[in-house]
Amino acid sequence: MRPLISLTALALSAFLSLPAFAQKIDNNEAAAMKSLAQTSLAEIEAGKIAAAKAQRPDVKQFGQKIADDHSRMLADLRTLAKAKDVALPDVLSLKDLADRKKLERHSGADFDRHFLEDMVKDHQGALKEAQDIGAKTKDPDFKAAMQRASYIIREDLLLAQRLATEPSTAAGSTTSTPVPSSPSSPSINPGINYSK
Numbered sequence: 001m002r003p004l005i006s007l008t009a010l011a012l013s014a015f016l017s018l019p020a021f022a023q024k025i026d027n028n029e030a031a032a033m034k035s036l037a038q039t040s041l042a043e044i045e046a047g048k049i050a051a052a053k054a055q056r057p058d059v060k061q062f063g064q065k066i067a068d069d070h071s072r073m074l075a076d077l078r079t080l081a082k083a084k085d086v087a088l089p090d091v092l093s094l095k096d097l098a099d100r101k102k103l104e105r106h107s108g109a110d111f112d113r114h115f116l117e118d119m120v121k122d123h124q125g126a127l128k129e130a131q132d133i134g135a136k137t138k139d140p141d142f143k144a145a146m147q148r149a150s151y152i153i154r155e156d157l158l159l160a161q162r163l164a165t166e167p168s169t170a171a172g173s174t175t176s177t178p179v180p181s182s183p184s185s186p187s188i189n190p191g192i193n194y195s196k
């Protein structure tokens with residue numbers, strides 16, 4: 001009798017540990033996860049380019065913040081996607097590759113302006129998308145992830161808007177303002193200061 005109980009317990013344990021069984025999400029939510037992952041991949045690349053190429057120190061720092069924020073969001077999304085049995089993209093789309101090449105062609109103040117304009121536009125769209133998905137999703141884990149992402153995206157949008165309206169003479173400015181952080185998301189603030 002004992003071996004049967006042990007075998008049943010082992011089989012039940014294995015069955016309950018399969019993430020694809022009870023935690024799978026619907027096709028619309030899986031497509032939304034893939035789209036968000038693709039967006040984060042593109043933002044990570046753009047942020048890395050800005051961290052290396054921007055003329056203004058505050059734009060360089062902002063580029064690094066974008067890369068870091070979207071790397072964290074992508075890591076969280078990958079963890080959630082794995083639990084929900086969703087395969088996420090690992091490479092940039094052809095459109096994102098073309099956008100990256102276009103951004104790399106700029107230099108100096110022209111690069112800073114184009115990067116910041118792109119960040120404002122991209123984050124306005126990403127914020128709306130994350131809020132819409134968060135409002136529509138029935139999956140509580142995905143809803144929570146979208147709430148966290150919305151906060152980070154909103155923070156990055158506000159910073160992009162502020163930096164985009166600053167005159168390019170701010171490149172040598174040393175006045176700084178701390179980046180706001182969320183009490184529920186202490187890892188969001190990487191300790192970077194931005195010129196006002």
